[in-house]
Amino acid sequence: MVAVLAALSSISAFAEENINTTSASQTEELPEVNVQAEVPNEIRYQPKRATTATKTEADIMDIPQVVNVVPQQVLVDQQARSLDDAIKNVSGITMGNNFGHTADSLFIRGFGGGFFGASSGILRDGLRSQTSRNFSITTERVEVLKGPSSLLYGIQEPGGVVNVVSKKPLPEQRTEINLLANSFGGGSGWVDFSTPLNDEAGFRILAEHEGSDYWRNF
CATH class of the missing domain: 2.170.130.10 (TonB-dependent receptor, plug domain)
Structure with a gap:
């Protein structure tokens, strides 16, 4: 009985040592990643x-x-x-x-x-x-x-x-269209288009139309 227990103990110790050795050999230390960005x-x-x-x-x-x-x-x-x-x-x-x-x-x-x-x-x-x-x-x-x-x-x-x-031209192309209505019998709509020509120049076109009833009648 004593011999069996001794054999089991030695097998357990050997298995644990094997697991630790395998785990250490498969571990790879990754380089540090530093992400920096600035909000426009x-x-x-x-x-x-x-x-x-x-x-x-x-x-x-x-x-x-x-x-x-x-x-x-x-x-x-x-x-x-x-x-x-x-x-x-x-x-x-x-x-x-x-x-x-x-x-x-x-x-x-x-x-x-x-x-x-x-x-x-x-x-x-x-x-x-x-x-x-x-x-x-x-x-x-x-x-x-x-x-x-x-x-x-x-x-x-x-x-x-x-x-x-x-507003000034943007570094990337963008197009926006907006329509707005209100409870006073009026509304508005506008278009905003911007595109770069090269790394240093670009143009931007903005158009808006607005109409509304007035609180005073002439």
Whole structure:
């Protein structure tokens, strides 16, 4: 009986040693895999860069002035249809008398309220806006520079400026078609087509039509 137990013990030890040896020989150590990627600025809810404060693209964390950015993804998700809709995301800005949503009028930190030029505090791609309405399908994002740094753009209100940044060609081909109807007897439709020509150039075509009944009959 003792001899049988001793034989079984030796067989068990030998089998275990074999298993460990086989397992160790089949194990292969894989090299480390490091995946890095950056989210494009246009699809961020908190974009990292802005152009209004320095007139060049800079990291927001490196800009000493107060800059707020309402990116494209927020405008799309909120279905913003006007500059009034966009600025609801920024503190310190209130809507002025817009004559029934026919003109952009903003107060930035209590200053502004005009419709054209310096009194409006509205820029289009860094240039003083001379139009009554500045938000459309061509708008990529809205940047707000607060405080007297607005003097970077000449004679402006000390409360700040709002810069409406236009869309630019994309590095890949993309086509979007959108139709929208509302409960006020109106609707809109737009087409956005962008394609690259080469590694450094491209073009983008945007078209929009909007119609709606007015709350006042003439």
